[in-house]
Amino acid sequence: MSTPTQDVAEPASKVDLAQSSGGGGEIPSFDITLKVRRYDPEFSDEARWDEWTLTMYGTDRVLDALHKVKWEIDGSLTFRRSCAHGICGSDAMRINGRNRLACKTLLKDLDTSKPITVEPIKGLPVEKDLIVDMEPFFQSYREIMPFLVNNSPAPTAERLQSPEDRERFDDTTKCILCAACTSSCPVFWTDGQYFGPAAIVNAHRFIFDSRDDAGDMRLEVLNDKEGVWRCRTTFNCSDACPRGIEVTKAIQEVKTAILTRAM
Amino acid sequence: MTATNSEAVLPAQGIEAPRSGRVDPKYLRSKTTSGSFEMAAWVFMRVSGIALVVLIFVHLWVNLMVGDGIHQVDFGFVAGKWANPVWQFWDLTMLWLAMLHGTNGMRTIINDYAEKDSTRLWLKSILYIGSTVIIILGTMVIFTFEPCLLDSTTGEPLPRAVCPN
Numbered sequence: 001m002s003t004p005t006q007d008v009a010e011p012a013s014k015v016d017l018a019q020s021s022g023g024g025g026e027i028p029s030f031d032i033t034l035k036v037r038r039y040d041p042e043f044s045d046e047a048r049w050d051e052w053t054l055t056m057y058g059t060d061r062v063l064d065a066l067h068k069v070k071w072e073i074d075g076s077l078t079f080r081r082s083c084a085h086g087i088c089g090s091d092a093m094r095i096n097g098r099n100r101l102a103c104k105t106l107l108k109d110l111d112t113s114k115p116i117t118v119e120p121i122k123g124l125p126v127e128k129d130l131i132v133d134m135e136p137f138f139q140s141y142r143e144i145m146p147f148l149v150n151n152s153p154a155p156t157a158e159r160l161q162s163p164e165d166r167e168r169f170d171d172t173t174k175c176i177l178c179a180a181c182t183s184s185c186p187v188f189w190t191d192g193q194y195f196g197p198a199a200i201v202n203a204h205r206f207i208f209d210s211r212d213d214a215g216d217m218r219l220e221v222l223n224d225k226e227g228v229w230r231c232r233t234t235f236n237c238s239d240a241c242p243r244g245i246e247v248t249k250a251i252q253e254v255k256t257a258i259l260t261r262a263m
Numbered sequence: 264m265t266a267t268n269s270e271a272v273l274p275a276q277g278i279e280a281p282r283s284g285r286v287d288p289k290y291l292r293s294k295t296t297s298g299s300f301e302m303a304a305w306v307f308m309r310v311s312g313i314a315l316v317v318l319i320f321v322h323l324w325v326n327l328m329v330g331d332g333i334h335q336v337d338f339g340f341v342a343g344k345w346a347n348p349v350w351q352f353w354d355l356t357m358l359w360l361a362m363l364h365g366t367n368g369m370r371t372i373i374n375d376y377a378e379k380d381s382t383r384l385w386l387k388s389i390l391y392i393g394s395t396v397i398i399i400l401g402t403m404v405i406f407t408f409e410p411c412l413l414d415s416t417t418g419e420p421l422p423r424a425v426c427p428n
């Protein structure tokens with residue numbers, strides 16, 4: 001093997017290393033100020049901000065900063081998380097004013113010269129600190145019947161589908177029900193009655209599934225006064241989705257489906 | 264929905280899927296069965312929006328750019344335009360579409376921001392009454408416009424009146 005030159009060698013760290021930070025592999029550390037919206041109805045009806053200065057590493061995420069506070073400084077800090085790897089959808093929160101998963105947001109990608117603000121997602125009742133009541137969100141989800149409805153007898157093997165038919169709704173199968181989209185929608189903020197992007201995304205997943213027979217019913221449900229027509233195309237939902245789902249596009253496709261069915 | 268299974272659809276088996284038509288009203292979000300009103304309103308906003316782009320920009324162009332531009336606009340200019348049925352129809356369409364479009368837009372905004380049902384009712388009542396009055400008055404002006412205004416005491420035409428002779 002020839003000696004690799006300096007330019008082609010894979011750097012020990014993908015993070016930009018300062019000259020002084022020693023050899024490869026050493027992760028740079030930096031100080032951040034974490035500013036968290038706190039609310040505990042057992043002590044006060046008022047919400048407040050708490051700030052901590054923490055020394056974190058280039059590989060750390062907002063979730064790691066929250067863990068550091070909870071495990072080392074203030075055990076009363078309350079938030080949801082299960083998988084810590086962007087799968088379960090339990091730690092959507094408002095980070096620097098944008099809905100993000102704390103477990104998928106690297107601290108180094110944020111502006112660390114200013115305090116990093118973390119708030120609960122908007123539009124749902126806050127229960128404690130970063131935990132909100134998700135029930136209104138799941139209520140809408142249940143209403144669109146998020147399960148396969150098929151009236152023909154079950155075949156002996158699986159229900160076959162062509163790759164093209166599968167592709168039709170591929171994008172909306174990726175949803176992890178984190179509520180980042182619905183709680184970023186200004187129409188949902190107003191009175192919380194709007195079905196919201198997540199319910200429409202999950203309806204889309206079945207409406208455009210060739211094996212499903214209840215598309216008409218779901219379109220009927222979403223033709224409601226609080227259904228797709230409340231969408232004002234602000235794209236907040238597409239911007240918020242941690243799975244990169246084209247949420248606004250899915251909503252538009254459902255609108256078009258309702259329109260074509262009516263004509 | 265290109266149902267691959269559609270050829271094989273048999274009578275539904277077992278329990279009918281939920282919401283298959285007859286839903287107990289107590290499970291519905293809104294009491295009022297508005298049918299597809301919201302859909303119609305959504306389509307109307309887009310259709311009238313497209314029409315308004317043409318109507319408004321031709322209106323602005325003809326009034327402010329053609330001829331002497333902004334300096335030509337006076338009582339006589341308006342009288343001249345409304346002597347032509349095309350402009351009567353143009354302005355009437357613009358009035359109705361802009362008013363209905365604007366009113367529906369305001370209805371949306373009130374639905375969004377009014378928190379109490381009573382506030383919502385009040386705001387919408389004021390909106391609908393206001394819009395109706397403006398649409399009726401505007402329509403009357405276009406059709407009953409009198410270009411030849413006479414002074415009530417002397418019977419002479421007023422300074423800018425446009426009278427035949």
Ligand code: HEM
Pocket residue numbers: 231232233308309311312313315316319361362364365366367368369371372
């Ligand atoms: C110039 C051409 C126009 C176009 C293309 C247009 C288009 C539209 C469209 C597509 C919407 C619906 C937005 C949505 O549902 O997300 C809308 C909303 C609205 N429009 Fe227009 N419009 C025009 C002129 C006007 C005029 C002249 C008025 C006032 C009389 C007006 C007042 C409104 C209001 C109040 C809304 C509601 C805003 C909202 O939903 O937040 N528009 N317009």
Ligand code: SF4
Pocket residue numbers: 089174175176177178179180181182197198201240241242243244245247
């Ligand atoms: S569509 Fe995206 S943002 Fe919305 S709930 Fe699903 S994963 Fe979360």
Ligand code: FES
Pocket residue numbers: 080081082083084085086087088089090091092101102103104
């Ligand atoms: S903790 Fe599971 S998605 Fe973030």
